Amino acid sequence: xxxxxxxxxxxxxxxxxxxxxxxxxxxxxxxxxxxxxxxxxxxxxxxxxxxxxxxxxxxxxxxxxxxxxxxxxxxxxxxxxxxxxxxxxxxxxxxxxxxxxxxxxxxxxxxxxxxxxxxxxxxxxxxxxxxxxxxxxxxxxxxxxxxxxxxxxxxxxxxxxxxxxxxxxxxxxxxxxxxxxxxxxxxxxxxxxxxxxxxxxxxxxxxxxxxxxxxxxxxxxxxxxxxxxxxxxxxxxxxxxxxxxxxxxxxxxxxxxxxxxxxxxxxxxxxxxxxxxxxxxxxxxxxxxxxxxxxxxxxx
Numbered sequence: 001x002x003x004x005x006x007x008x009x010x011x012x013x014x015x016x017x018x019x020x021x022x023x024x025x026x027x028x029x030x031x032x033x034x035x036x037x038x039x040x041x042x043x044x045x046x047x048x049x050x051x052x053x054x055x056x057x058x059x060x061x062x063x064x065x066x067x068x069x070x071x072x073x074x075x076x077x078x079x080x081x082x083x084x085x086x087x088x089x090x091x092x093x094x095x096x097x098x099x100x101x102x103x104x105x106x107x108x109x110x111x112x113x114x115x116x117x118x119x120x121x122x123x124x125x126x127x128x129x130x131x132x133x134x135x136x137x138x139x140x141x142x143x144x145x146x147x148x149x150x151x152x153x154x155x156x157x158x159x160x161x162x163x164x165x166x167x168x169x170x171x172x173x174x175x176x177x178x179x180x181x182x183x184x185x186x187x188x189x190x191x192x193x194x195x196x197x198x199x200x201x202x203x204x205x206x207x208x209x210x211x212x213x214x215x216x217x218x219x220x221x222x223x224x225x226x227x228x229x230x231x232x233x234x235x236x237x238x239x240x241x242x243x244x245x246x247x248x249x250x251x252x253x254x255x256x257x258x259x260x261x262x263x264x265x266x267x268x269x270x271x272x273x274x275x276x277x278x279x280x281x282x283x284x285x286x287x288x289x290x291x292x293x294x295x296x297x298x299x300x
Contacts (some may be wrong), residue, residue: 001070002028003054004121008111010082010104016090022108023086025050026115027066027076028122036073038298039116039130041109041154042066043147045138045161046218046226047189049085050078052137052282060207065282068291074298075130077112079105081143083186083219093185096219098232102147109153131155133298138162138252138279139218139226149235158244158294161279163253164236164262166229167197181224189215198280200250207283233262242268244297246290248277270297 006024014020029035042053042065053076055063062068066076080087082104083096090096109132119126134154136144141162147153180190191198191212199208225231243266247256256273263269272293277284284290 001030001067002122003066004028006108006112008108010107013103013107014082014090014100015095018090020082020088020090020104022082022088022104023050023080024108024112025054025066025078026112026121027054027070027078028124029070029073029075031122033071034073035075037128037130038074039109039113039132040069040074040076040298041132041134042076042078043081043105043134043136043140043144044078044085045140046223047191047194047215048138049080049216051214052280053078053135055211055282057207057210060204063207063283063287065291068288069295072295075116077109079108081105081140081222083222085216089186089217089219093219094221096221098143098146098222098225099150101143101222102150105143106147106151106153133157135160135294136162137281139222142226142232143222145232145235145239148241149232149238152241154241156242156244157239158246158297160246160281161248161251163251164230164233164259165253165255167227167252168254177227181220181227184220186217187220187223188217191215194279196278197250197252198278199283200276200278200285202276202285203278203280203283211283236262237264239263240265240267242266242270244270244272244294246272246274246281246293248274248279248281248284250278252279270300
């Protein structure tokens with residue numbers, strides 16, 4: 001697998017006075033491999049960054065979504081949303097809205113499409129405009145839905161572990177999540193509160209600890225939005241491209257089958273409930289089953 005680290009200025013899509021630069025990673029098939037005319041655009045969720053889609057662990061292998069799909073001939077673009085991962089954290093954070101992030105992410109995708117068309121990376125010959133598929137996980141699903149409704153970035157889209165019904169935390173856990181979401185600024189990851197949602201008991205403990213140690217901050221404004229049921233239901237109703245909805249056995253949605261009804265303009269929806277997986281599908285023991293199902297959908 002080949003990869004290129006990108007830094008893309010998105011300031012003109014934001015209300016901030018200072019420079020806002022987004023980080024992204026472009027992964028390509030190995031040299032000499034057969035290359036498909038497809039670009040898979042990966043949008044990570046809260047507390048994560050691009051490494052959710054290219055996960056490398058000290059004592060565990062074969063957890064990289066990017067490596068799996070580049071091995072099938074796809075280009076994979078993993079974006080760190082503005083305010084998260086290695087991208088700029090502009091101030092004041094409250095101006096980093098869903099619309100701002102969606103516009104910035106759309107710009108990143110279009111810049112990369114132009115770069116592929118010019119043969120900018122990997123010594124490739126100029127390539128025709130690829131078919132662009134969005135793969136948006138969790139809070140990234142919320143942002144990807146807004147991006148598709150407003151900018152029509154993708155020819156098809158996979159929404160992974162995002163619920164328009166809304167995740168519900170109850171009891172002490174619910175109160176702690178509400179207290180955390182009420183704060184302002186860039187908030188640290190409340191991974192102790194989300195472990196039961198993120199992972200089933202068969203996920204190796206040292207893998208979880210390693211991933212928790214590198215968890216990043218989440219803009220409070222986006223975190224609150226992601227905890228608000230139906231926050232992007234109006235945007236979801238506008239999406240008319242082919243859709244894949246994928247959830248784990250344990251996930252954000254109380255009823256994955258009811259999620260289909262939110263996409264009222266779409267006439268091509270595939271629903272997958274991945275057995276043996278919690279919300280962090282790419283770390284589940286059945287992750288490769290999920291990747292195979294995504295691959296089958298991409299080829300259909």
